Amino acid sequence: xxxxxxxxxxxxxxxxxxxxxxxxxxxxxxxxxxxxxxxxxxxxxxxxxxxxxxxxxxxxxxxxxxxxxxxxxxxxxxxxxxxxxxxxxxxxxxxxxxxxxxxxxxxxxxxxxxxxxxxxxxxxxxxxxxxxxxxxxxxxxxxxxxxxxxxxxxxxxxxxxxxxxxxxxxxxxxxxxxxxxxxxxxxxxxxxxxxxxxxxxxxxxxxxxx
Ligand code: ADP
Numbered sequence: 001x002x003x004x005x006x007x008x009x010x011x012x013x014x015x016x017x018x019x020x021x022x023x024x025x026x027x028x029x030x031x032x033x034x035x036x037x038x039x040x041x042x043x044x045x046x047x048x049x050x051x052x053x054x055x056x057x058x059x060x061x062x063x064x065x066x067x068x069x070x071x072x073x074x075x076x077x078x079x080x081x082x083x084x085x086x087x088x089x090x091x092x093x094x095x096x097x098x099x100x101x102x103x104x105x106x107x108x109x110x111x112x113x114x115x116x117x118x119x120x121x122x123x124x125x126x127x128x129x130x131x132x133x134x135x136x137x138x139x140x141x142x143x144x145x146x147x148x149x150x151x152x153x154x155x156x157x158x159x160x161x162x163x164x165x166x167x168x169x170x171x172x173x174x175x176x177x178x179x180x181x182x183x184x185x186x187x188x189x190x191x192x193x194x195x196x197x198x199x200x201x202x203x204x205x206x207x208x209x210x
Pocket of ligand 1: 019
């Protein structure tokens with residue numbers, strides 16, 4: 001098998017509720033290998049996760065709950081307005097997210113790789129590391145409505161999350177490909193199928209050039 005750095009890969013991003021997971025799952029059903037960086041980050045602080053020992057050592061055992069997971073509410077309170085603590089936590093998590101993402105990509109089996117990275121633009125180190133960047137885009141009003149329905153949040157809570165994320169324009173500025181998701185789920189399918197066909201062709205070309 002070729003290494004993840006050589007295989008054709010797509011970095012998939014979009015604002016909260018834009019439809020990243022929906023598009024990723026459709027690509028996965030068509031044969032792409034998915035690597036979900038949010039799930040990887042979550043596993044690191046779940047019971048028995050790779051970051052637990054370092055968190056207990058650096059922050060104290062009181063940050064680990066009875067199940068052996070990081071106490072998220074306690075950590076959120078602790079790092080809120082405390083940039084030093086936030087940096088210490090990130091210094092534990094970011095290298096582990098990086099190494100676990102690489103090993104997940106090496107294990108992943110599919111026609112090409114799709115890295116699902118909600119904060120791709122914000123994290124700054126993804127651009128240039130995948131063959132293409134795919135942005136799922138939709139009108140902000142639709143985004144708000146979808147997240148209110150999915151997460152049971154109030155409008156102002158969704159708007160606060162969106163305000164903390166990169167702007168729509170900043171995401172579109174790094175996009176090689178854009179899937180517009182303003183219509184129905186059924187309308188999304190032919191767009192994703194066309195995209196998949198173009199990625200398959202590019203993946204074959206990349207494999208020939210190796
Ligand atoms: P993200 O992963 O970007 O947060 P999701 O794919 O989870 O977004 O989509 C957000 C919510 O909107 C989910 O509940 C999903 O089922 C729904 N959704 C996504 N695309 C559409 C669509 N085109 N029509 C209707 N609902 C959609």
